[in-house]
Amino acid sequence: MHKTLEGVQQSATPAIRGPLQVYLVVLALGLTVTAPSRLAQVIAAAVFLGLAIDAVGVRPLRWLAVPVFFLIPGLAIILVTTPGHGLIEFGPLTITQGGVKTVLDTLTRSGASIIVLGFLIASTPVSTVIATLRRAGLPSVLVELLLYVYRAIGTVFVEAERMQTAAKARVGYSNRRAKIRTTKLIASTLFLRTIDRVTHLDEAMRARGYAGKAPATAEAESHGYGLSIGILAVLLGVRIL
Amino acid sequence: MTLVAEDVRFAYADRDVLQGVDFTALEGEVTALLGPNGAGKSTLLKHFNGLLRPDSGRILVDGNRITDDQAQLREIRSRVGFVFQNPENQLLAPTVRQDVSFGPRNIDTADEVDIEATLARVGLDGAGNRHPHTMSNGEQKRVALAGVLAMDPDYIVMDEPTAGLDGAGAERFVGLIEELVDAGVSILLSTHHVGFGKAVADRLAVLKGGQIVYEGDTIGRDTADRYGLRTWALERR
Numbered sequence: 242m243h244k245t246l247e248g249v250q251q252s253a254t255p256a257i258r259g260p261l262q263v264y265l266v267v268l269a270l271g272l273t274v275t276a277p278s279r280l281a282q283v284i285a286a287a288v289f290l291g292l293a294i295d296a297v298g299v300r301p302l303r304w305l306a307v308p309v310f311f312l313i314p315g316l317a318i319i320l321v322t323t324p325g326h327g328l329i330e331f332g333p334l335t336i337t338q339g340g341v342k343t344v345l346d347t348l349t350r351s352g353a354s355i356i357v358l359g360f361l362i363a364s365t366p367v368s369t370v371i372a373t374l375r376r377a378g379l380p381s382v383l384v385e386l387l388l389y390v391y392r393a394i395g396t397v398f399v400e401a402e403r404m405q406t407a408a409k410a411r412v413g414y415s416n417r418r419a420k421i422r423t424t425k426l427i428a429s430t431l432f433l434r435t436i437d438r439v440t441h442l443d444e445a446m447r448a449r450g451y452a453g454k455a456p457a458t459a460e461a462e463s464h465g466y467g468l469s470i471g472i473l474a475v476l477l478g479v480r481i482l
Numbered sequence: 483m484t485l486v487a488e489d490v491r492f493a494y495a496d497r498d499v500l501q502g503v504d505f506t507a508l509e510g511e512v513t514a515l516l517g518p519n520g521a522g523k524s525t526l527l528k529h530f531n532g533l534l535r536p537d538s539g540r541i542l543v544d545g546n547r548i549t550d551d552q553a554q555l556r557e558i559r560s561r562v563g564f565v566f567q568n569p570e571n572q573l574l575a576p577t578v579r580q581d582v583s584f585g586p587r588n589i590d591t592a593d594e595v596d597i598e599a600t601l602a603r604v605g606l607d608g609a610g611n612r613h614p615h616t617m618s619n620g621e622q623k624r625v626a627l628a629g630v631l632a633m634d635p636d637y638i639v640m641d642e643p644t645a646g647l648d649g650a651g652a653e654r655f656v657g658l659i660e661e662l663v664d665a666g667v668s669i670l671l672s673t674h675h676v677g678f679g680k681a682v683a684d685r686l687a688v689l690k691g692g693q694i695v696y697e698g699d700t701i702g703r704d705t706a707d708r709y710g711l712r713t714w715a716l717e718r719r
């Protein structure tokens with residue numbers, strides 16, 4: 242019923258594991274973002290969705306919808322600001338052919354990228370990802386920054402969820418007015434709380450010997466070489482065709 | 483009003499926590515739910531405020547089964563207050579005053595509630611402008627309690643109310659519970675301090691292995707030992 246991301250990652254059984262998984266995802270992500278045709282993006286999305294479902298099942302993947310949700314306002318703006326041949330007009334707003342094309346393009350490109358990354362995020366603990374990136378020679382400042390951003394984002398989600406449960410217990414969502422008031426209150430506390438939590442987390446890490454270099458445990462063994470090569474061949478193949 | 487669990491089962495992801503719990507907390511009484519760490523006390527208590535729903539079995543508040551009906555949930559949550567074990571899970575406003583008035587505003591009683599008096603009741607006079615996240619754990623616990631007292635519930639469910647309080651804090655708490663009972667409030671609390679439970683409760687129940695394994699109006703040292711409960715906590719002082 243309730244399962245945290247860590248729980249999902251721990252019980253995941255990805256067909257491609259270890260550092261190989263990180264390399265494959267980074268490569269596939271590069272190929273997907275730069276893919277020349279929509280077909281290539283759709284194929285990448287289908288392949289990695291399959292891998293992710295195989296690794297963790299369908300349920301945990303509903304979180305992939307969250308980043309897509311954040312995309313929507315941006316896409317709406319693109320839709321009405323791209324100049325070109327008008328298709329539909331709403332008062333002062335015109336939706337153009339170019340706008341529709343750009344939006345569809347952005348949606349498949351980012352949707353496919355999110356799915357490719359989703360396979361990694363859903364099935365591999367962040368410490369493995371960090372260790373692999375570090376071993377691959379990514380500057381440690383960048384790795385630590387990534388880790389910090391990851392922690393802050395994670396904390397925002399955790400705190401927001403806790404406060405929503407707290408609000409429910411004291412009837413915070415009983416009608417529209419209460420909902421708006423509660424959301425405003427939580428939003429105004431969320432920032433303070435997140436800063437506070439991240440500071441405490443930092444304190445806790447330093448108390449246990451953290452000095453700007455996060456402990457990272459890489460899974461030593463990679464599995465799934467054959468499958469990885471096959472996938473890369475397909476992704477490269479659709480580019481050439 | 484009474485709180486009843488009938489053959490309640492509940493699992494988190496892959497962990498079966500409640501495995502056929504039958505339990506009653508009567509109106510006008512203080513009921514203590516004992517049990518070792520991880521027994522499922524918090525999980526059971528959250529059912530009585532509708533924060534969790536049983537996978538099977540029934541939760542009855544005053545004889546009415548808790549369902550998904552929003553109007554019913556609102557009514558239940560305004561009558562059965564819930565004080566979280568960890569105050570960080572309960573506090574949600576930038577200041578103490580805003581947090582304590584949160585519940586009353588939601589149930590339209592904010593005009594009738596004296597926030598300062600409520601804070602005084604938990605020994606936090608004049609703390610209204612403080613930021614809860616900069617307060618000590620014991621202080622936060624009292625803010626959390628004030629936030630529920632301010633809603634004037636008929637029943638208060640408190641999860642580990644004395645954990646983390648010092649001796650004086652725990653003693654003040656016993657006094658507060660007596661005051662609440664005199665004012666007609668019924669109380670269900672969880673604790674693993676057998677001594678504290680015996681000191682305040684009219685009835686005690688032990689939750690272990692997913693079921694209620696003992697119920698009585700007191701509990702002997704042997705029984706407590708058998709269920710792995712600490713017996714010395716308050717008695718030794």
Ligand SMILES: Nc1ncnc2c1ncn2[C@@H]1O[C@H](COP(=O)(O)OP(=O)(O)OP(=O)(O)O)[C@@H](O)[C@H]1O
Nearest residue numbers: 243494497499517518519520521522523524525526
């Ligand atoms: N959100 C959750 N997801 C998964 N498992 C959980 C969750 N919350 C609690 N559990 C597990 O359910 C079991 C019961 O937890 P619960 O918090 O109800 O115990 P408790 O009796 O209140 O313990 P304590 O005395 O330590 O407060 C524990 O094994 C705990 O690890």
Ligand SMILES: [Mg+2]
Nearest residue numbers: 523524567641
């Ligand atoms: Mg508990």
